[in-house]
Amino acid sequence: MNRLGLLAFALATPVLAQSPALMKYACGPANRMFATLSASSIYSDTHAGFDLNTLPSFTGKSCTSDKPFFFSVPVVEGSDRVTVVLGGDQSATTTIWSEARRLSVEKVQTEAGKSKTETFDVNVRTPEIGGDAAHHVHLKPREIGNLDWDHKLTLEFNGEHPSIRSISVEPITPHEPTIYLAGDSTVVDQDVEPWAAWGQMLPRFFRPGVVIANHAESGETIKSFVGEQRFAKIFSLIQPGDYLFMQFNHNDQKISPRTHQPVVPLDEYRALLIEYIGKARAAGATPVLVTSMNRRTFDASGHITNSLGDYPATMRSVAAEQHVALIDLNAMSKTLFETMGPEGTLKAFMHYPANSFPNQTEAISDDTHFNKYGAYELARCIVHGIRAANLPIKKYLVKGTTDFNPAHPDDVNTFHLPATPIPPKTEDVTKVPQT
Structure with a gap:
């Protein structure tokens, strides 16, 4: 399955049938343009969701927490453009680490009820070389299970009451x-x-x-x-x-x-x-x-x-x-x-x-x-x-x-x-x- 095909398969929602290359997720009430995130939005090999045993609270139109939380999307190898709308019902300072602690967004402050949009690019890789499972990087024990070497894009939302309204992920082409x-x-x-x-x-x-x-x-x-x-x-x-x-x-x-x-x-x-x-x-x-x-x-x-x-x-x-x-x-x-x-x-x-x-x-x-x-x-x-x-x-x-x-x-x-x-x-x- 090619990159766009797997991304389309990653979330079974009507929006993906319209725009298989772009995945959009939002906190709050259902929206036909976004997949709605809730307490049941847990990551699996085929569905995007909250990951690593973390789950934020869902307040109004935002996902927020007093602790770090993780969100993962099944993808294939390549680079993706991520757009996040930050902000919630209370003031927040949000830092975003991607994959294995790559600093992507540093300490963005949002006032209560306000929002800010941040866009950044993330590279995702797998151990296989040229798509051949028999030809791969010789990973060390510490790399097994590392977020840099899997088939998902992982985002960590951290800081003081980290808060998000929506997340969009799109493969970068060309x-x-x-x-x-x-x-x-x-x-x-x-x-x-x-x-x-x-x-x-x-x-x-x-x-x-x-x-x-x-x-x-x-x-x-x-x-x-x-x-x-x-x-x-x-x-x-x-x-x-x-x-x-x-x-x-x-x-x-x-x-x-x-x-x-x-x-x-x-x-x-x-x-x-x-x-x-x-x-x-x-x-x-x-x-x-x-x-x-x-x-x-x-x-x-x-x-x-x-x-x-x-x-x-x-x-x-x-x-x-x-x-x-x-x-x-x-x-x-x-x-x-x-x-x-x-x-x-x-x-x-x-x-x-x-x-x-x-x-x-x-x-x-x-x-x-x-x-x-x-x-x-x-x-x-x-x-x-x-x-x-x-x-x-x-x-x-x-x-x-x-x-x-x-x-x-x-x-x-x-x-x-x-x-x-x-x-x-x-x-x-x-x-x-x-x-």
Whole structure:
């Protein structure tokens, strides 16, 4: 069944017979143009509805709650445009995360009885490559059941009394520019609080017209990205006009206990970068190299020390030789972290005492990975890099997005993004695989 066929099958209502490509759902009284949402609107493999054991209240013409709630729609692989009308009977501040905690809409305030409309694009993917179940991405255990790898589009409504009036989902045709992200745990859609990475924050900064497809995964090197068929997955989908952002380093440089050499030696790292630059160009896509951000390693004078070896320098030289756009996140993060200082960076990295979060039995002291604040600031660095490299996709940045100077980070004391509920299956958030 093709994409439009499955979408038509997803909800058996008269409106779908009229407009099978567009699915529209509304809270409140029945409306012939929308499928009416109620307490019985529970998601299944064939019907859209509220998901993950959450259900809002139905008041007047709105669905609202004092807790986060999820709504899922059965779809097939591709990109969808989502339009939501926010607002309810009381004032609300609503943040929308899509799929595995991708920030799509940030803290939209609505007054009591008023509404606001937000539109954003979401990419949905499945493990199969080219529709062949026998040819698929080699998922890790942590990815099994992950919202990034299923056959549905999931939206999380969060914040202070999150409230919605309606949701519309429509497949994007024709194809729009897609930014494919290839990288490791500092880029991936981290699906469990309080972990976060810059790739999942990036969608918030783009308006409809371009979509982010974050294929990064924890523990990846550029070599394992090949072996696990992750590049194969991307290149089964990538089209002319798309982008391939590549950030690898943190795991490539690690010393193998078997060979006592880097897991990916510099010469192989260089060769694979050049190979996939060539593959992207051959597909009509634009390759972009992103140097890895620094770890939280300070010297006695408060300066960041290089813990990443010659890999950032190698990526810079490849970018120059191959005439490829470079986003030097390594350099920007040095400025950012030194501005924050040794104490300030504790609030950007994963440093928490025991019992700060449900199921967190031990303290977290991690100088490589980030919380939402740190990930958000790094995403702002990426946006600055897109502008500095004069990439055409800069025209799709959300209007009013100010440029970012890493020497002047956002005030952590005024930063807040609502927390996604930690799944019951998570026994201990300190043990979420990150490497």
